[in-house]
Amino acid sequence: MGSGEKPSAAVPRHIGIIMDGNGRWATRRRLRRTRGHTKGIEAAKRIVLEAIEQNIGYLSLYAFSTENWRRTEEEVSFILALVAKNLRSQYSFYRDNNVCVRHSGNLEGLPSQVRDEIHRVTEETRNNTAITVNLAVNYGGRDEIARAANRALQHKLGSCGEPLDEAALLLTEEDIQHHLDLPDLPDPDLIIRTGGHRRISNFLIWESAYAELYFSNRFWPEWTGKDLRKAIHDFGLRKRNFGGTG
Template sequence: MLNKINPWKSNKKPSNLHDRIEQIKAESIPAHVAIIMDGNGRWAKKRSLPRIAGHHEGMKVVRKITRLASELGVKTLTVYAFSTENWKRPKTEVDFLMKLPEEFLGTFLPELIEENVRVEMMGDKEGLPAHTLRAVQKAMHDTRNNTGLILNFALNYGSRAEILEAVKRFSEDCNKGIVSSMDLTEDLFSSYLMTASLQEPDLLIRTSGEIRLSNFMLWQLAYTEFWFTDVLWPDFNEDHFLEALEEFQGRQRRFGGVK
């Protein structure tokens, strides 16, 4: 992982968490942070626990990081909750993962409403169990008027499927005469993606030591800053999140140009 440090920025971190947060808020905050939450199963295995115990513990971390992201002024937090490839996992694990949104949103929703957080989801809704979809749709409905942080769940999501679906929808609009193939630009194509209403991620965090994208937001991450850590997701805490933001603030983003 390449890290280009700003020579004018002090590397000294305040020991007090509040002061550290205020120092980070005084500089450029990534508007959109995306997280690949990896390592739940390994966390459980290290403790001789069933894999579902790791997923349950990881759910608590989502709450902590959502609170902190909201406090910092992050506009969108996208968490990779369940991929289209995750259906290959054992049925007992998949069934548990499909129940987590009900438990998570059932207990956390009042706080999300109070903290002005809006819940969104991207992914194939039709492939989800009815009880899972109901929980997510209720949270989206109940927070629809909130104007603070967008907590965006990538649920039953796969980037290649998203891109293929966007191509199909664009082709259909071409056939209907709504658009012309000659009109196609990056911005127009982006409007056919599930993230059409969101800014592309500024920062991607992946936990557990894996260094790959795993079919996550392949189009949207073209100029995103990556931050990888060996920390397993259930052990990820506020300090790690702040560390990722501090490193982000020390990088120079040139988007192919020169500064």
């Protein structure tokens, strides 16, 4: 920072994490890629607990993207089954740590077992208040924007009893924002990507327009609370102008 510049708030309100590197972590250890995904679940629990310690209000975890369907059928089936299994088996973790679970992504494209577990966990944890964990499953930023635009148009068409003129059908930023998957969540202040790649890969591309980006070379299964604290510290040293001059 230049002289006289003040850092941003020390703790971001909302952090999004692209949990990358599970498969590569396993491959480098001559393990099956599926083992990396299992270890990734353990890392996610560590990071949720640390986020609570750091007073993070919202944590979005990129668990399965719309592009992940391109992987082998075996790996896709394993990941989705792992998601369903852990949603079901972690109720004591959510209860004991007061975790509210939400979901963003296209539910209709998921197997019924996964949809059912998502519905169940979001309903049973909705009154928990320590942290809101948004699981992005079958999620893609472009897909979310397209679905939001369609919902906004349907709302405009359905709320009027007579044909609308062309101007009335134009969508505003507010129309899109209101029809996103979780419009009540604040935009992320910080987007973290693990695993060494330096791109956001279609994650929260509408919501993260002004998010700070943090890239880590460490694979996701290796992440601990120390890594999250380091990212939060880095965020606190940055000066955020949101398009202004500061």
